[in-house]
Amino acid sequence: MRRRVRQKAAESMREAFFAVVVGSNLKLDVAQRETMTSMALNVGNGFYLWGDPGRGKTALSSLYFNAIPTASKRRFHFYEVFAAIDHLIASTRGTVDDALDELLAGSTAVMFDEFHVHDVADAIYLTATLRRIVRDGTLFIATSNYPPQQLLPNPLMHYRFQQAIDLIEREFSVIWIGEGDDYRRCAAAPRHGFSSGTWSPTESEQIAGMLPERIDMNGQSVEVLHNAIAAAVTFAELCERPLGTREYLALTERFREITLRDVPDLAHADREPLRRLGSLVDICCDRDVVLHIVSWGTPRDILRAQPSPPDAARTFSRLSMLRPTVNSTHLDVET
Incomplete structure (x- = not known):
């Protein structure tokens, strides 16, 4: 029936x-x-x-x-x-x-x-x-x-x-x-939420005014800088530790803007941290949370990582939605 x-x-x-x-x-x-x-x-x-x-x-x-x-x-x-x-x-x-x-x-x-x-x-x-x-x-x-x-x-x-x-x-x-x-990489789309995030070699000035704190994320203690709506966390703290989707869900429930600091050249990062980065990007994109990446590398570097992390092409596609800042116009983001 x-x-x-x-x-x-x-x-x-x-x-x-x-x-x-x-x-x-x-x-x-x-x-x-x-x-x-x-x-x-x-x-x-x-x-x-x-x-x-x-x-x-x-x-x-x-x-x-x-x-x-x-x-x-x-x-x-x-x-x-x-x-x-x-x-x-x-x-x-x-x-x-x-x-x-x-x-x-x-x-x-x-x-x-x-x-x-x-x-x-x-x-x-x-x-x-x-x-x-x-x-x-x-x-x-x-x-x-x-x-x-x-x-x-x-x-x-x-x-x-x-x-x-x-x-x-x-x-x-x-x-x-x-x-x-890949329409995510078309710059003509209006930028809001996740796609209003940036990829930059330098941190924004707002981070200087954030307060340090160890916060609980699904039972895991994570060191962040934050204000009422935004948080800044290092790549080592968020992606090199054995965290997962539950922790990233908790982070995006509390903050509507996240800056991932000190991101290495993705081509030379280990597979597990890159897999966690992919999970974080997926969650931020799906929840339309603003994501800023601070790195001297490029989004495309993840496609050169060996061994390749799961879903590298999707992670690259979504990272390509981020806007290169004035200081990072040399980055190969959209090509």
Whole structure:
């Protein structure tokens, strides 16, 4: 019954989706228009939209999601799913299934932005989540930089997610957004929130007026400079220590502007600190928190790091949204 209701809702909102896209004044290239048509024609269980960073996957999927005629829907950035499941298991001493009961309760549609899998623990959570979504007939929308078969790419671990990959390819429409420009790197877009941040070799004057304090972030003590709305933290303190998404979520809940100080040449940084930097950038971007990077290097340096950190292309794409300051016009940010 629920599946039929959900399918009817998907069919009835097709014109609404086109109207929302037109009303958004979003300028689409040929590949994006073809993708929009594929999304609009979907009346099945949902879709998995993948492609290169900056191709407009989140923008199109968000418009589709907003056009679904129901209030019983939830949108997650991918890091939020893992954090929420961990929190629910810890706070209730329950199982993954118990956590999913709470997380997905009453949802007829869910959207997962930036779908990716790099470790077995995430694979276990996601397999259970996808099975629950299919079992309940929930409309599923996901964006990813990876085709399904490239999820959990480690050849020693890939088999642990193969059942979930098979489920994605069997139950949902897999749509490739096509080749084209990385629109995050187009300077014409208005700058606000995350994209109003800067990449600079020198610190701003406002840091001089900040007060030092060791603050608690999800049980971890972190040394920061801060005022009421902004914080400045060193790369060593935030990315070289074993912190993760929970700590970065706590930081962005408290501060709306973050300066990451003393960032090294990313080409020569270790893989784990670069992975944490990617998580921090993802969270700041998704929450539209202003991010300033203080470094004599360039955003593109992360593409030269060996071994390459996970999702380096996406991190570079998002770092390219930051504005080079007057003193850093030599930086290769947008090329």
